Amino acid sequence: MKNITIKKHILICLFLFFFSIVNSQEKASIKGSVLSESGNPLEAVNLVIEGTTKGTITESNGTFIIVNIPSGKYKLIISSIGYETYKQRISLNPGDVKNFDIKLKETNVQLSEIYIVGDALNPDNRTITVNEVNQEAIQKLNVDLPIRIIEQIPGVDLSAYSQGGVADQFSIRGFGGGGHEGEAGVQIDGVSLNEAEGHADGYADLNILIPLNLESVKVYKGPSSALYGRFSQGGTLAIETRKGGNYQNVGISGGAFNTLNSQYALGKEVPLKKTGQQLNANLAFQLFQSNGYAENSDQLRGNITGRLGFDISNNTDIALSLRGHSSVWDAAGYITEEQVDDYELRTEQDEYAENDGGNKEFYAQRIDFNHNFNDNLRMLVFGYAVQQDFTRFAKFGFTSGGQTERFNTRNVYAAGANLNGRNILGTIDIDWIAGTEYYSESTDRKRWESSYRVRGDLYLDRQFDVQTASAFGQGEFNFSKYLRMSVGLRYDQYFGSFTNSDPDITQYILDMSTLSNLSPKIGLKSTIAKGLDLRASISQGFTLPNSTLKYESDSGLDPSILWQYELGAKYISTNWLTVDVVGWMLNTTNEILESPSGSGDYVNIGETSRIGIESEVIVTPIRGLEIRGTYSFTDTEIKNNPDESLEGNEVTNVPKSIATFDVSYALKNGLGSRMLFRNVGPYFTNSENTGDYKGYSISNFFLFYNFNQQSSNKGRVFLEIRNVFDSLYSEVVFGDPGSQMFTPAPTRNLMLGINYNF
Numbered sequence: 001m002k003n004i005t006i007k008k009h010i011l012i013c014l015f016l017f018f019f020s021i022v023n024s025q026e027k028a029s030i031k032g033s034v035l036s037e038s039g040n041p042l043e044a045v046n047l048v049i050e051g052t053t054k055g056t057i058t059e060s061n062g063t064f065i066i067v068n069i070p071s072g073k074y075k076l077i078i079s080s081i082g083y084e085t086y087k088q089r090i091s092l093n094p095g096d097v098k099n100f101d102i103k104l105k106e107t108n109v110q111l112s113e114i115y116i117v118g119d120a121l122n123p124d125n126r127t128i129t130v131n132e133v134n135q136e137a138i139q140k141l142n143v144d145l146p147i148r149i150i151e152q153i154p155g156v157d158l159s160a161y162s163q164g165g166v167a168d169q170f171s172i173r174g175f176g177g178g179g180h181e182g183e184a185g186v187q188i189d190g191v192s193l194n195e196a197e198g199h200a201d202g203y204a205d206l207n208i209l210i211p212l213n214l215e216s217v218k219v220y221k222g223p224s225s226a227l228y229g230r231f232s233q234g235g236t237l238a239i240e241t242r243k244g245g246n247y248q249n250v251g252i253s254g255g256a257f258n259t260l261n262s263q264y265a266l267g268k269e270v271p272l273k274k275t276g277q278q279l280n281a282n283l284a285f286q287l288f289q290s291n292g293y294a295e296n297s298d299q300l301r302g303n304i305t306g307r308l309g310f311d312i313s314n315n316t317d318i319a320l321s322l323r324g325h326s327s328v329w330d331a332a333g334y335i336t337e338e339q340v341d342d343y344e345l346r347t348e349q350d351e352y353a354e355n356d357g358g359n360k361e362f363y364a365q366r367i368d369f370n371h372n373f374n375d376n377l378r379m380l381v382f383g384y385a386v387q388q389d390f391t392r393f394a395k396f397g398f399t400s401g402g403q404t405e406r407f408n409t410r411n412v413y414a415a416g417a418n419l420n421g422r423n424i425l426g427t428i429d430i431d432w433i434a435g436t437e438y439y440s441e442s443t444d445r446k447r448w449e450s451s452y453r454v455r456g457d458l459y460l461d462r463q464f465d466v467q468t469a470s471a472f473g474q475g476e477f478n479f480s481k482y483l484r485m486s487v488g489l490r491y492d493q494y495f496g497s498f499t500n501s502d503p504d505i506t507q508y509i510l511d512m513s514t515l516s517n518l519s520p521k522i523g524l525k526s527t528i529a530k531g532l533d534l535r536a537s538i539s540q541g542f543t544l545p546n547s548t549l550k551y552e553s554d555s556g557l558d559p560s561i562l563w564q565y566e567l568g569a570k571y572i573s574t575n576w577l578t579v580d581v582v583g584w585m586l587n588t589t590n591e592i593l594e595s596p597s598g599s600g601d602y603v604n605i606g607e608t609s610r611i612g613i614e615s616e617v618i619v620t621p622i623r624g625l626e627i628r629g630t631y632s633f634t635d636t637e638i639k640n641n642p643d644e645s646l647e648g649n650e651v652t653n654v655p656k657s658i659a660t661f662d663v664s665y666a667l668k669n670g671l672g673s674r675m676l677f678r679n680v681g682p683y684f685t686n687s688e689n690t691g692d693y694k695g696y697s698i699s700n701f702f703l704f705y706n707f708n709q710q711s712s713n714k715g716r717v718f719l720e721i722r723n724v725f726d727s728l729y730s731e732v733v734f735g736d737p738g739s740q741m742f743t744p745a746p747t748r749n750l751m752l753g754i755n756y757n758f
Helices: 002-022 135-140 146-152 547-551
Strands: 028-036 046-049 055-057 063-069 072-080 083-092 097-104 130-134 156-159 169-172 175-178 185-188 214-221 235-241 247-255 259-272 277-290 299-311 316-330 357-374 377-394 404-425 428-451 454-480 483-500 508-511 515-529 532-543 560-573 577-594 602-619 625-640 657-666 671-680 696-708 711-722 730-734 741-744 749-757
Touching: 028 072, 028 083, 046 063, 055 063, 072 097, 083 097, 130 135, 130 146, 135 214, 146 156, 146 214, 156 730, 247 711, 483 532, 483 547, 508 547, 657 696
Parallel strands: 028 097, 185 235
Antiparallel strands: 028 063, 046 055, 046 072, 072 083, 130 214, 156 169, 169 175, 214 235, 247 259, 247 749, 259 277, 277 299, 299 316, 316 357, 357 377, 377 404, 404 428, 428 454, 454 483, 483 508, 483 515, 515 532, 532 560, 560 577, 577 602, 602 625, 625 657, 657 671, 671 696, 696 711, 711 749, 730 741
8 A cells, every 4th residue: 555655756746847847838937136225135035026926035145046937028127125116028939047136225115924823023133043944945856854944053962862753852052952852943944843741841743844845944943033932952944834825846856775655746826806815725745765774674654734815905915724644664673782783784773673653643723813914014824733642662672571652742822913014113123023822732651561563561640731821922113233133032831731540550730830931032233334234132041840849848959040141253245255153151050861762761951051053154266166164162061060079071962173174176168066964973872971972974975966056946856875985973962871762764775756847
């Protein structure tokens, strides 16, 4: 049945691909850049070709490209908040590729449409560090795991568990439990993926994402934004999917370990001539299957998502979004150091391992209502729900027996509203957002003893109910190019209950004592020279004790408070160079760490300090050539702890350094290559700092052919060689010396694929 489904999916994708090629014709393209009067590149500027459905927005460096334009005479319209609308007549012949470099004059214009919280705030006035991977960069990556997209971000390291549908872990700003614990927030189109009481507090599975359908991935570093609350110690991943537009994209790749990754994305704008209104439809689906690198690593997952937007009037629109995910997988488990260093043994399970694995069902629904009160005030009202079932058969340790069946059912209901405004106070431009949210999550957690996926005795039966009421506000004040200020405030209040129905005990219920926190944020930004910005910020964050501990008044674990201090500089030369450097410090009181991840064992590691530097350099000296490098250094220390022997030690699973080097070049005829190098430095694997891992280096190499010469906007055919130098390494290592556990990463392997944009 599995093979039949895969074959049908391949045939559908191939049919769509070849049908569109046969019916295509040579059309024109326009590209260029949009700058401010002072010469700074403008991001997220809207470009529309009047009388057509063609349009786009500018990238972070101000560049844009619009393809597949039929020949003819048109009017190009360019608009952005705070700038005069620009109009220019253009004439296009078949095959034309015309370039436009445009400067916009500053003025007052109406707000743009809000799709997610904070979307209308002006990125030019941002005083905190927010790294972004845009749609073009995402589509150039051939990722099997969607979370690998964040490896493009300075200072972020992915620890892939290689356990099928199990959420992977990442390190950010000195917190090593992002994604698998509660040390990083994850949202997709405003829907929180963090599980308050799932496999682990803050657990967030990105396998539900379809890479081809992503518009951008923004990473807010640390607890710096008033828009995001709990789980944002190390930062927040704010993921946005494609909305509106006219496009049709197909991606098919496959190769080593019988891997197949097929994706399809469609966008269609449908004018309703009788009413003058418009429907905006977006659809995407994905099928991924692989036998995996090690034995007992088979996995199969399917994703589908759709969005339908309707313009009720010129000032009001409504949209419904649906998302579904289903997966089944086997898990190879963890092996010893002796096995991981051997080419033959590293693909085998440990002699005591069982047939671990699991399955997952995930569904989400969201409705958005947008309304413009006037040119400078817009409202977003939203609500969403999530239903999820997660089953995992898991075994830890090198002894016989001990497998468990872990089952969680999760239901979420959330609603909120926010206002985005733009005002002028004298000569001061003010962009602001204010909003409120309510979030309710119920989780049933059960565990059985098992052996080779045969259920035994029930030993855990618990229900968690957590509610959150939040209010937030943030204002950005543009006094002048030399002084821009951001002030934010967030209030979160938590309440709920815990019911313990474990066998052989008398059922009892605990009500959570009301926990709350008020988090201030403040930042400054200054353009001291053309293209050179300085920024500084101070922000506070907050996190709750994990699992049942938040319901136990005698646990001794109080909420943890974080303070982040940040100073950065960014220089952009519009022609060829971008440099960004930031230094930061994060101090935490009463920090709670799950060790190892997913074990359910929590340790109070007391007061901690994290300090680091992150840097990124992008050089484009000639057309078709891009060189990008990042480097980060992180130092962590336990300052004060109930166990004095831990004081002075470093926090576990946080690499000292991360360095990347990425160079790509495309010839005028479309042929090109790309080399990616990544080095992850050493880190400690246990609290006592007696066990460590030396880190690793890996290189990937691409050969590709762009259908649109030096640009990949039309699509490409590619060959990827992963782990070029055949390194033996692991992305997850934990435990004490002599009993460390590893998940081996694949040795050298090949992938072949095609992406085509119709």
